[in-house]
Amino acid sequence: MNKEEKSGRIFDIAVIKRLLLFMRPYRMQFFLLIFLIILLAALVPATPLLIQHTIDHHIMEANYRGLTVMVCIMVGLLLVQSIVQYYNTYLSGWLGQNIIRDIRIDLFRHLLNLRLKFYDNTPIGRLVTRTISDIETLSDVFSExxxxxxxxxxQILVILGVMFYIDWRLTLVSLAMLPLLLISTYIFKEKIKESFNEVRTAVSNLNSFVQEHITGMSIVQIFNSEEAEFKKFNEINREHKRANLKSVLYYSVYFPVAEVISAACTGMLVWYGARGVLSEDITLGTLTAFIMFISMFFRPIRMIADRFNTLQLGIVSTDRILKLLDSKDYIPNEGTYQAQDMKGEVNFKNVWFAYNGEEYVLKNISFDVKAGETIALVGATGAGKSSIINLLSRFYDINKGHIYIDGHDIQEYELNALRSKIGVVLQDVFLFSDTIMQNITLGDPTITREKVLEAAELVGARKFIERLPGGFEYNVMERGATLSVGQRQLISFVRAMVYDPRIIVLDEATSSVDTETEELIQQAIEKMMKGRTSIVIAHRLSTIQKANKIIVMDKGEIKEQGTHEELLQQEGLYTQLYRMQYKEVV
Structure with missing residues (x-):
């Protein structure tokens, strides 16, 4: 079983204390709920007591007027109980939904601020489970x-107290089978807990399998693996069914057993009580009230085992959520410099960086880029080119060295101010399932439609966008599936340009498009670069020959620097890369 799916302690005081902190904004509603719970517990034994009084003092004495009054009182009591029960149920649900809304907001805001390294090491499915499934489970802590x-x-304590107050002998007879019920309840609680864990694991496996295979359906069909993958799904689905049927089995066994025990207690009570009634030692009303008390007493005991498991699962989910909320894996944002008039001069000074431990992917990197210049980074896959641009925007922090922009260490910049001045266009363009306008502005109210149209015109994307149904309101569907690679790339250019960045970063922006589209994109790139500092990563050396400086990297180190002509004259690594690509073209 997945270690994560195991249940923990029910009463984890530290977790419950943290959970109660989320109730602070709803203190009045919480205290009102406690009052309603107490009131409902006090009202529950009232009906049997009224029936006892009615039988002994009105029915047995043929007092029809008094009987009528008591019936009216009982109807009124039933109405009051219904109202209190309604508000008790609604308020507990209302409280739970508001609290999990607040927790979900806090959790998602926290996720937005975590560094990319956290997402590199954490499965997305686990984060989705925390944000949705675990928080939904948490809502049951309040409602159930x-x-x-x-x-x-x-309710059990109040009923028990009233029963002992009325007749301790009948109370002891009523509780004769209680140890057996408690034992069966404990066994059920343990078994159903184990079953719940298996169900949660099966659900997790099923969700992961379906999500992964829907995303990779093209690979499944390309390699004719439909039958093999269906067999895997069938096996996982069968395990899911088995786990659920196991929990159904425990419920179907426990509740009839509890009913039999309750019926046995009622039978013993009637046998003993009837003798007392015949000997006039016990009144008929008292016996009738105790029969009702038994039902009221045993019902919550039967339910409490199931609710303890609900609480236990909720506490475990809360613990997982709190551990995620307590994660400190975020980029420190202690800088205050806003850089309103950033020019775009970039300096890397002896920069060392490792994603894990001391496995450095960048080793003693130093280079300078003057404001308005264009530099290109070339090298084999894994040379460290993308790591450089990740560090520039502080998606990761360096291990050693310094990075300066306009003479200021990037850690001095306020993080949002820094990133707003750097426009990044990646090779793999991600578009949300939304309109083109929303994908460009990302919901930023400060970006006007006029600014979007101006940026689209600048990079040459406006014409193709306006030809789409709905123009800028066209829905691109998930990941931009209804657009070509080139169209998605152009939209990403517009998205970068609406912020008017002073530094443009292009990460292999033309590597996945055909030659005709590449020419169109290259024209857009030239317009974007004008007057801005540009850092370009490219496999196709033909696209970066005009760069002011080309930096050749290999295994995290800078091997060569210079212009296109200077590097060709050196007859080094760049020359080898150029000749290899030239042969491919020829």
């Missing part, structure tokens, strides 16, 4: 867990 258990326990 804490409030319900507190109400059940209070």
């Amino acid at each position: 867990g804490l409030a319900a258990i507190a109400g059940d326990i209070l």
